[in-house]
Amino acid sequence: MKLIQLFACAFTLACVQMAAAQQAIVERIQFPAGQSGTTINASLTGYESVEYLLGARAGQRMVVEMFPSNPSTYFNIFAPGNRPGQGAAMYVAATNGLRFDGVLPSNGDYRVQVFINRNAARRNESTNYTLNVRIGGAAPSQDFADGLSGGPDFWEVFGVSQSLNVRAAPSTNAQVVMGLLNGTVVRNMGCRRSEGRVWCQVSQVGGGVTGWAASQYLREAAAPSASTRPAVDSANVMRVAGVPSDDVLNVRSGPGTGNPIVGALANGDPVNVIGCQRAGNTRWCEIEMITDMRERGWVAGRYLSAAATSPPNSPPAVSVQEQACLRAVTIETNNPDVVLLGSSFSQAGTEVLVGVGPQRAPWQCIAYSDGSTTRPMSMRN
Numbered sequence: 142m143k144l145i146q147l148f149a150c151a152f153t154l155a156c157v158q159m160a161a162a163q164q165a166i167v168e169r170i171q172f173p174a175g176q177s178g179t180t181i182n183a184s185l186t187g188y189e190s191v192e193y194l195l196g197a198r199a200g201q202r203m204v205v206e207m208f209p210s211n212p213s214t215y216f217n218i219f220a221p222g223n224r225p226g227q228g229a230a231m232y233v234a235a236t237n238g239l240r241f242d243g244v245l246p247s248n249g250d251y252r253v254q255v256f257i258n259r260n261a262a263r264r265n266e267s268t269n270y271t272l273n274v275r276i277g278g279a280a281p282s283q284d285f286a287d288g289l290s291g292g293p294d295f296w297e298v299f300g301v302s303q304s305l306n307v308r309a310a311p312s313t314n315a316q317v318v319m320g321l322l323n324g325t326v327v328r329n330m331g332c333r334r335s336e337g338r339v340w341c342q343v344s345q346v347g348g349g350v351t352g353w354a355a356s357q358y359l360r361e362a363a364a365p366s367a368s369t370r371p372a373v374d375s376a377n378v379m380r381v382a383g384v385p386s387d388d389v390l391n392v393r394s395g396p397g398t399g400n401p402i403v404g405a406l407a408n409g410d411p412v413n414v415i416g417c418q419r420a421g422n423t424r425w426c427e428i429e430m431i432t433d434m435r436e437r438g439w440v441a442g443r444y445l446s447a448a449a450t451s452p453p454n455s456p457p458a459v460s461v462q463e464q465a466c467l468r469a470v471t472i473e474t475n476n477p478d479v480v481l482l483g484s485s486f487s488q489a490g491t492e493v494l495v496g497v498g499p500q501r502a503p504w505q506c507i508a509y510s511d512g513s514t515t516r517p518m519s520m521r522n
Contacts, residue, residue, distance in 0.1 A: 178275030221249025311340030
């Protein structure tokens with residue numbers, strides 16, 4: 142009986158210690174006298190997190206940027222009245238980047254939550270980070286003009302860690318209609334303020350999806366030249382792969398299953414990839430069929446594999462970018478049982494999906510032409 146009680150006490154103590162370790166530390170940010178910002182240097186381990194409170198007024202501009210030693214370190218910003226687990230974040234660095242620059246929507250205490258992503262936290266990884274926080278005066282109220290009214294004709298995406306969410310409306314609550322990688326050039330359709338930040342309506346060059354993106358990740362760009370479009374027989378030629386043997390890959394007039402079918406492709410058919418984008422939860426690629434007519438359409442990107450020189454009936458070759466992601470996922474998961482699930486090409490980078498283990502758990506990374514990659518991320522967390 143005493144032995145059982147001893148184990149029970151030890152187990153209870155361990156649980157209490159774990160709960161204490163995971164309890165967020167709350168600290169109020171105080172700016173030095175005469176200054177409008179401050180810099181915080183701190184560290185975290187495992188499931189530890191810190192919530193920084195900062196009082197501000199509606200209409201003020203707040204800038205929060207973080208420089209962590211561990212790339213799995215992120216922050217969320219909560220408006221007054223919301224907090225982790227009790228309301229949606231107004232800004233999520235994991236999807237929007239490690240720099241927030243926006244106009245605050247209301248008076249009160251804003252909460253900046255700093256934490257380690259779950260994948261790294263469960264491995265008890267640590268991080269050292271620098272957090273810069275600044276509060277400015279009221280932001281200008283005017284909207285930005287589109288190209289026809291004197292504004293830029295084109296924007297270039299920059300400063301995002303993965304991809305820039307483009308939404309159906311100028312709101313963080315609106316549906317994500319596609320994702321754009323760094324370096325992607327889009328047409329400027331005009332900008333306006335909503336939810337304390339500037340949103341810009343953008344559309345793909347040459348047509349396609351139109352949506353709204355946060356302006357802090359857009360900068361003025363020159364018009365894309367015809368030479369930026371991939372040429373037939375270039376490295377942008379890919380082959381259809383992974384379609385069931387008794388089926389075909391539908392080619393549609395636009396990115397989404399709601400668009401009419403304009404053609405069909407079979408495994409091994411070569412196509413010239415114009416570019417890819419995310420529509421909902423699916424990556425769609427605009428392709429040009431390598432035929433006399435050069436017909437164009439849209440296909441699901443997971444059925445394309447870089448194999449420009451492979452014969453039609455041979456297994457698709459693995460590109461340099463796909464090989465780089467396979468290696469990166471093997472190192473990240475410490476599991477050599479990895480397979481290529483699919484890849485989606487764009488001029489800014491190649492999104493690669495990798496299956497891990499016997500259940501083929503999906504992981505994602507973005508690879509570049511020089512063989513470098515982003516840190517792989519689990520698609521189940």
